[in-house]
Amino acid sequence: MKKVAFAGLLLALTGCAQIDNYEEVVKTPAPGDLVGYWQSSGPQSKLVSPEAIASLxxxxxxxTLDCRQWQRVIALPGKLMKRSDDYYNVTNKLEVYNLERSGAELEYAGMTLHRVDRPTQECADYLAKNPLSAQPVVTKPAAGKVESVKPKEKKNRVYR
Structure with a gap:
């Protein structure tokens, strides 16, 4: 029984990607069907409220930019990473999310996103102030409170 449980654990862990340093992540060009703006529609169980909106x-x-908004905007820049045939978004907070395209939908971070023509005004405002190195054209940036989340610095600790 222990061998079966251990084998199951190993199998579950083989698909995990651990990232320790954001700067070492190799950015992969996006395939054409992933490029653009993606947004949630309707309630999503991974968001804090039915009114919350997730954008990628x-x-x-x-x-990449993972932009989530409800009472405030949390925007996390990131990089697209390819492992085997799968694409992942690695945020600057070292969060790793699988991207899976199914027809007109994108499964991301436990949510279902749909392609849209432009980002929300709040995400466009963030992009106007903090451009990605090569972002899509953003039209009509609007005012709004935007919070940028920076990665935590690792402290070197000495144990004796």
Whole structure:
């Protein structure tokens, strides 16, 4: 019984990608069907409220922006990473999310996103102030409170 449980654990862990340093992530150009603006529609169980909106922006060069808003905006720049035949978004907070395209939908971070013509005004405002290295053209940036989340610095600790 222990061998079966251990084998199951190993099998479950083989698909995990651990990232320790954001700067070492190799950015992968995005395939054409992933490039653009993606947004949630309707309630999503992974969001804090039915009114919350999740957006993902993907550039051709592989830069990403995970932008979630409800009472405030949390925007996480990231990079597209390819492992085997799968694409992942690695945020600057070292969060790793699988991207799976199914027809007109994108499964991302436990949510279902749909392609849209432009980002929300709040995400466009963030992009106007903090451009990705190669972002899609953003039209009509609007005012709104935007919070940028920076990665935590690792402290070197000495144990004796």
């Amino acid at each position: 922006i993907v550039t051709r060069e592989g830069d």
